Amino acid sequence: MLGMPDPPIVRIDLGSGAPAYAQIVAQLRALLVSGALAPGTRLPTVRQLAVDLGVHHNTVALAYRTLAEEGWLELRRGRGAVVVAREGQRANSRAQEEFSRRLEGLLAKAAADGLSPKAIVREFEALGRELWKEKRR
Amino acid sequence: MLGMPDPPIVRIDLGSGAPAYAQIVAQLRALLVSGALAPGTRLPTVRQLAVDLGVHHNTVALAYRTLAEEGWLELRRGRGAVVVAREGQRANSRAQEEFSRRLEGLLAKAAADGLSPKAIVREFEALGRELWKEKRR
DNA sequence: CATGCTTGTACAATGTATATGTACAATAGT
DNA sequence: ACTATTGTACATATACATTGTACAAGCATG
Incomplete structure (x- = not known):
């Protein structure tokens, strides 16, 4: 092939x-x-x-x-x-706020679109596993 | 006052x-x-x-x-x-995909900005409680 | 080393989105 | 009726996103 x-x-x-x-x-x-x-x-x-x-x-x-x-x-x-290798960023409060605000909007949108809390949590956990699976070693 | x-x-x-x-x-x-x-x-x-x-x-x-x-x-x-009272939406696969994609991007961005997985999970749970606190009754 | 090919980059042009300035239409209160 | 209040319509200005085209830097083959 x-x-x-x-x-x-x-x-x-x-x-x-x-x-x-x-x-x-x-x-x-x-x-x-x-x-x-x-x-x-x-x-x-x-x-x-x-x-x-x-x-x-x-x-x-x-x-x-x-x-x-x-x-x-x-x-x-x-x-x-x-x-390239990238040195880790320090978490500034700016990023923290931005994340909080966007996540709130995203969750509200998902709920408004009919996604159940259960489905939302499931997706969150699945993506989390995917994102950090290599880093946990 | x-x-x-x-x-x-x-x-x-x-x-x-x-x-x-x-x-x-x-x-x-x-x-x-x-x-x-x-x-x-x-x-x-x-x-x-x-x-x-x-x-x-x-x-x-x-x-x-x-x-x-x-x-x-x-x-x-x-x-x-x-x-006004709004009848609940049915969760279509379109919304599910959109949510998954945006959440992945948001989590990756947060991680790239230095937020720890712990901090991310904490924020997620806090916002979840806030969003669904009234609906659970 | 010369030539051609591959790669990312610069810049102008176009279309779309966002925000505003201004005027208008519908409703409520008097 | 009249006036103030409210959301709406539409033209304008500006910023953003995408593309077309040309260029600059590195690589490969002879």
Whole structure:
């Protein structure tokens, strides 16, 4: 079975309202936090990922640049995007407040859309396991 | 102690990146879901809330209209905005997916910003209690 | 080392979203 | 009736998101 193309590393939902570049950033960040993308890993080129997702390569480039500014990636012309080791951030109160506010909005929206508290908690626990499974070692 | 103005029903963070009207929607929806704003309650006028928050009244009006379309409010010229009883939504898979995706992004962002898993879980539980405290009766 | 290809980047152009300024329509109170 | 209050409609200004196109830096092959 040769020539089987790998599935794209991320999958975005165009027409979801959320900007494409932000979706790319969010999903890649999740993979980076979980350790699924370890330092040294080379990301697909901006053009490759762009065609996979059906967006312009500059849109992917903006996502990569955002993550590079956060310290996750190293970008160089002609070489590509490589995951780098990133020193842990100190939790500032700003981030804490921002998180609290957004989480409240998200939970309220889910409840308004009919999701049961049980389903919400289940999802939370599942995602938590996924995100920290590598880090717990 | 007369003339003591009530604190605004919501508090938004201008310069937080998130659109003002979306922040208003999110916070009001949280109050509506929790039952803190029960059917029959009258919301502040668009102009009143606008000056409280330092935005234009049309911005508040857009937020109110959004919630009205979701079935939370009834809007009428000259009368104001009143909370109405809203029949519960059925949980569609669309909403479930959207929630999962956004929650994953939010948790990853929090972790990237240095928040510990413990702090994240604590916040989640606190908000959950707040959101469903009235509904559990 | 020269040439061509691959990679990320810069920048202008376009469309969409967000916020505002202003005027209007419907309702309530007098 | 009249006036004040309330949400609404619409045009305008500005910021954001996405794209088209051209460029700069690194790599590979001869």
